[in-house]
Amino acid sequence: MASxxxxxxxxxxxxxxxxxxISLDVRDGEFLVLLGPSGCGKSTLLRMLAGLESxxxxxxxxxxxxxxxxxxxxxxxxFVFQSYALYPHMTVRRNITFPLIMRRxxxxxxxxxxxxxAKRRIERSPEVAELVERTARTLALTDRLNQYPRTLxxxxxxxxxxxxxxxxxxxxxxxxxxxxxxxxxLRSSMRAxxxxxxxxxxxxxxxxxxxxxxxxxxGSRIALLKDGIVQQLGTxxxxxxxxxxxxxxxxxxxxxxxxLQAQLRDGSVQIGDFSQALPAHLRAALPAGFQGPVILGVxxxxxxxxxxxxCALAGTVSLVEHVGAESSIxxxxxxxxxxxxxxxxxxxxxxxxxxxxxxxxAGQQVGLGLxxxxxxxxxxxxxxxxxxxxxxxxx
Amino acid sequence: xxxxxxxxxxxxxxxxxxxxxxxxxLEGHPLLPYLLVLPATLYLVVFQIVPLLQELGLSFxxxxxxxxxxxxxxxxxxxxxxxxxxxxxxxxxITLIYTVVCVVAAISLGLGSALLLDAxxxxxxxARAAVTIPWAAPPxxxxxxxxxxxxxxxxxxxxxxxxxxLEAGSLNWLDSMDYALPAVLMITIWQIFxxxxxxxxxxxxGVPHEQREAATIDGADRLNVFKAVVxxxxxxxxxxxxxxxxxxxxxxxxxxxxLTQGGPVGATNTLVIDVYRxxxxxxxxxxxxxxxxxxxxxxxxxxxxYFKYTARAAKAGER
Amino acid sequence: MITSSARHTLRLVAVLALxxxxxxxxxxxxxxxLTTSSQLFANRPQLLPSFSELxxxxxxxxxxxxxxxxxxxxxxxxxxxxxxxxxxxxxxYALSRFRFRGKGAIGFGLFTTQMLPEAMLxxxxxxxxxxxxxxxxxxxxVLANTAFTVPVVVWILKGAIDAVPLEIEEAxxxxxxxxxxxxxxxxxxxxxxxxxxxxxxxxxxxxxxxxFAQTFITEDxxxxxxxxxxxxxxxxxxxxxxxxxVGFLYTLPAVVFYLMVQKHVVAGMTAxxxxx
Numbered sequence: 007m008a009s010x011x012x013x014x015x016x017x018x019x020x021x022x023x024x025x026x027x028i029s030l031d032v033r034d035g036e037f038l039v040l041l042g043p044s045g046c047g048k049s050t051l052l053r054m055l056a057g058l059e060s061x062x063x064x065x066x067x068x069x070x071x072x073x074x075x076x077x078x079x080x081x082x083x084x085f086v087f088q089s090y091a092l093y094p095h096m097t098v099r100r101n102i103t104f105p106l107i108m109r110r111x112x113x114x115x116x117x118x119x120x121x122x123x124a125k126r127r128i129e130r131s132p133e134v135a136e137l138v139e140r141t142a143r144t145l146a147l148t149d150r151l152n153q154y155p156r157t158l159x160x161x162x163x164x165x166x167x168x169x170x171x172x173x174x175x176x177x178x179x180x181x182x183x184x185x186x187x188x189x190x191x192l193r194s195s196m197r198a199x200x201x202x203x204x205x206x207x208x209x210x211x212x213x214x215x216x217x218x219x220x221x222x223x224x225g226s227r228i229a230l231l232k233d234g235i236v237q238q239l240g241t242x243x244x245x246x247x248x249x250x251x252x253x254x255x256x257x258x259x260x261x262x263x264x265x266l267q268a269q270l271r272d273g274s275v276q277i278g279d280f281s282q283a284l285p286a287h288l289r290a291a292l293p294a295g296f297q298g299p300v301i302l303g304v305x306x307x308x309x310x311x312x313x314x315x316x317c318a319l320a321g322t323v324s325l326v327e328h329v330g331a332e333s334s335i336x337x338x339x340x341x342x343x344x345x346x347x348x349x350x351x352x353x354x355x356x357x358x359x360x361x362x363x364x365x366x367x368a369g370q371q372v373g374l375g376l377x378x379x380x381x382x383x384x385x386x387x388x389x390x391x392x393x394x395x396x397x398x399x400x401x
Numbered sequence: 402x403x404x405x406x407x408x409x410x411x412x413x414x415x416x417x418x419x420x421x422x423x424x425x426x427l428e429g430h431p432l433l434p435y436l437l438v439l440p441a442t443l444y445l446v447v448f449q450i451v452p453l454l455q456e457l458g459l460s461f462x463x464x465x466x467x468x469x470x471x472x473x474x475x476x477x478x479x480x481x482x483x484x485x486x487x488x489x490x491x492x493x494x495i496t497l498i499y500t501v502v503c504v505v506a507a508i509s510l511g512l513g514s515a516l517l518l519d520a521x522x523x524x525x526x527x528a529r530a531a532v533t534i535p536w537a538a539p540p541x542x543x544x545x546x547x548x549x550x551x552x553x554x555x556x557x558x559x560x561x562x563x564x565x566x567l568e569a570g571s572l573n574w575l576d577s578m579d580y581a582l583p584a585v586l587m588i589t590i591w592q593i594f595x596x597x598x599x600x601x602x603x604x605x606x607g608v609p610h611e612q613r614e615a616a617t618i619d620g621a622d623r624l625n626v627f628k629a630v631v632x633x634x635x636x637x638x639x640x641x642x643x644x645x646x647x648x649x650x651x652x653x654x655x656x657x658x659x660l661t662q663g664g665p666v667g668a669t670n671t672l673v674i675d676v677y678r679x680x681x682x683x684x685x686x687x688x689x690x691x692x693x694x695x696x697x698x699x700x701x702x703x704x705x706x707y708f709k710y711t712a713r714a715a716k717a718g719e720r
Numbered sequence: 721m722i723t724s725s726a727r728h729t730l731r732l733v734a735v736l737a738l739x740x741x742x743x744x745x746x747x748x749x750x751x752x753x754l755t756t757s758s759q760l761f762a763n764r765p766q767l768l769p770s771f772s773e774l775x776x777x778x779x780x781x782x783x784x785x786x787x788x789x790x791x792x793x794x795x796x797x798x799x800x801x802x803x804x805x806x807x808x809x810x811x812x813y814a815l816s817r818f819r820f821r822g823k824g825a826i827g828f829g830l831f832t833t834q835m836l837p838e839a840m841l842x843x844x845x846x847x848x849x850x851x852x853x854x855x856x857x858x859x860x861x862v863l864a865n866t867a868f869t870v871p872v873v874v875w876i877l878k879g880a881i882d883a884v885p886l887e888i889e890e891a892x893x894x895x896x897x898x899x900x901x902x903x904x905x906x907x908x909x910x911x912x913x914x915x916x917x918x919x920x921x922x923x924x925x926x927x928x929x930x931x932f933a934q935t936f937i938t939e940d941x942x943x944x945x946x947x948x949x950x951x952x953x954x955x956x957x958x959x960x961x962x963x964x965x966v967g968f969l970y971t972l973p974a975v976v977f978y979l980m981v982q983k984h985v986v987a988g989m990t991a992x993x994x995x996x
């Protein structure tokens with residue numbers, strides 16, 4: 007168990023800055039998820055924490071000890087790779103025992119026969135053997151201990167990688183997209199296993215992923231990165247309910263929040279030629295007398311088909327997807343514009359999610375009703391959330 | 402939409418039998434593969450298999466180089482003579498020493514060289530290319546240069562040894578019974594280690610670096626990372642390299658012949674040299690053939706042992 | 721503890737030592753060729769070439785038919801390369817793409833022929849060539865050399881063809897290509913780097929070859945450089961620096977050529993199968 011501090015951390019490869027001046031505190035025992043698209047710097051950040059990448063600028067502290075100059079071995083961390091990186095020519099048992107032997111390694115273990123005997127003695131010693139057995143039992147690997155990694159399934163290999171990490175009882179567990187190589191069904195069961203592991207072991211976990219569902223379900227806090235900068239740091243709920251900027255809003259949620267270009271005037275929001283009054287709590291939270299262009303964020307499940315099409319947001323249905331319990335409907339807006347970054351045919355579309363099997367068809371004209379109860383307002387210039395949320399957000 | 406879709410994993414390559422079955426479906430005359438293979442096979446039969454069989458036949462005769470069409474069948478007499486021939490027994494020993502030392506030294510040096518050239522440094526590309534120079538040099542030229550370098554009075558090798566006060570520097574190593582084999586070994590190893598270096602370097606590129614990192618994080622020092630991750634990955638390549646190096650060492654003729662002709666007094670008389678010597682110097686074609694057959698048999702045994710070993714290792718699940 | 725910069729320096733020193741050892745004999749060949757006779761037999765060896773002695777290179781062409789030797793070597797090398805590739809392409813393709821009875825035997829046979837020493841087969845081959853009137857001909861040398869390079873070339877090319885996805889051939893088939901057309905027009909271009917690598921290997925075999933060249937050819941004008949150079953062993957009339965000059969002339973094209981293509985040779989060979 008340990009807290010981690012990143013202080014003004016920077017990483018450049020040549021001219022290119024991958025991590026830009028990141029300062030972040032990871033609390034003791036929490037499950038922090040580093041979330042973001044490829045190339046945002048999350049893996050680099052993790053690898054710097056592990057000691058697999060050098061630090062270009064700034065400091066890293068683990069448990070109040072400065073570690074950025076230490077090699078990985080001395081940082082008391084464990085790392086789970088996306089590809090598991092198991093030792094293919096060692097049995098599962100040996101894979102898990104390996105870190106324990108390495109920790110007790112002496113220089114003369116390299117000698118041919120004597121070293122082999124010494125290593126085997128460690129392997130068979132009660133503490134080591136017991137620890138390995140216990141770890142295997144925790145991960146349901148007991149009957150696989152004498153097999154080789156290549157005979158195991160993806161999920162089993164993942165568990166061996168976890169075992170190899172756990173057995174060292176480190177302060178910090180680092181995981182680099184460990185579930186990306188698994189198929190969807192396996193992923194959800196492994197997600198639960200890792201969360202349970204965190205509860206049982208109680209260490210500090212730093213977990214990298216690009217999958218926002220993983221982040222939202224597993225993390226105690228999420229740091230969303232883009233282009234080497236933390237866009238928002240907060241609990242899943244904070245990030246969902248108060249996205250710090252339009253990028254966060256569009257990254258989280260399936261489908262993500264709709265962003266509409268709008269004008270704020272006298273307590274009402276005008277979207278295209280449709281106007282609706284802002285609810286009281288939003289009006290109160292805004293700075294006094296605020297007028298002008300804004301970006302309005304409305305979730306897909308807060309859109310509906312208006313009973314009266316004349317006072318609704320006009321649009322044409324472009325695609326209907328039935329997902330069983332609900333229907334996802336893409337609507338191309340007639341007289342309003344979105345603030346999305348997509349191009350082409352999806353440029354001016356909002357997503358609406360309706361319960362059940364929707365009778366709507368593509369090409370149909372609809373009027374959309376908007377529920378502003380948990381809407382968010384963003385600045386049209388900067389994209390930042392106009393209503394600052396509780397502490398924890400950056401930028 | 403922001404479904405965060407994952408990149409598709411690349412599908413695994415089709416295994417050989419599937420591929421072959423699919424290829425067969427590509428239509429074509431059922432005899433096509435035989436037609437394709439025929440010219441080369443015929444060629445090799447004419448220029449290798451038939452001569453080999455002729456040598457086999459020769460080994461059962463007593464034939465003189467000068468009167469090669471008059472062969473006298475003597476059955477296994479040549480072989481029986483060889484067993485009792487101390488020169489032949491010595492040739493076997495020399496061949497053994499030569500082969501083992503060459504292979505072990507070349508691979509060790511090649512491994513060291515490859516590890517050295519694996520890490521990034523400025524001029525690495527140039528170094529990797531330059532280290533292959535010995536292998537590119539023609540053996541005849543190498544032999545002639547070596548003869549000069551080992552010249553007793555004026556060769557630079559002698560100069561260096563004398564500089565360090567070693568008396569052996571006054572000898573012509575290639576003419577000395579004690580030092581001829583070491584000299585030939587040194588020259589051979591100089592010429593062949595680059596090949597080992599290149600092969601091992603290529604194999605090193607295939608070592609998964611995440612495994613290396615995992616081992617480092619697990620607390621392994623550099624030597625342990627090598628033993629746990631690098632060596633198991635490159636081992637098959639190194640074994641194959643060892644096999645080829647062994648077979649080539651058993652065959653090597655040009656260098657040794659030009660350097661010492663197998664002398665002095667058989668100090669560097671490997672089996673191949675012995676074949677040539679008996680055939681062309683002693684003019685006994687039958688004897689030469691018999692020695693040649695023994696050499697081929699040894700190479701065959703080595704190959705069979707190698708394949709048995711790798712098959713067993715694969716089955717045991719080690720690799 | 722050794723710091724990483726100290727380790728880096730150590731590595732550079734080791735690499736320099738390695739390169740020095742690798743290059744030294746060739747360098748020495750060059751230096752010796754450009755050293756005066758008196759200097760050669762002095763008490764201390766001369767470490768640097770005297771470029772004032774460059775005339776040695778000109779002189780040697782007058783003393784011995786060096787130009788002819790090199791030309792003959794080139795002819796044999798090129799011939800061996802062409803013949804090897806021509807003979808090896810089709811069996812390599814067949815071994816890669818087809819499953820047929822005897823395939824294993826042929827594969828094994830190819831492998832075992834690599835074990836046969838030239839020095840042993842020279843006797844029956846001599847008899848064969850004598851009967852076929854192929855002695856004293858460069859073409860005969862090409863024939864003999866090719867027999868020893870074909871197995872290696874087949875193996876390398878097979879490995880490369882294995883790596884070409886079958887889908888590409890099927891697509892060409894759908895487009896109406898004949899099988900022959902597929903092999904020549906589709907597969908060969910795709911394995912071009914390996915073809916180059918195999919060509920280099922065959923070329924070097926032909927250029928370096930000694931035993932057959934020595935045994936089969938007695939006519940002076942047909943001697944290859946390997947034989948011509950070997951003729952200096954034990955011969956006392958030609959001064960060392962001239963011998964070294966010939967050696968260097970014989971070595972230089974090989975080394976330069978190899979340095980130019982070595983990247984592709986490595987890629988080609990490891991794509992082939994030395995990976996095990």
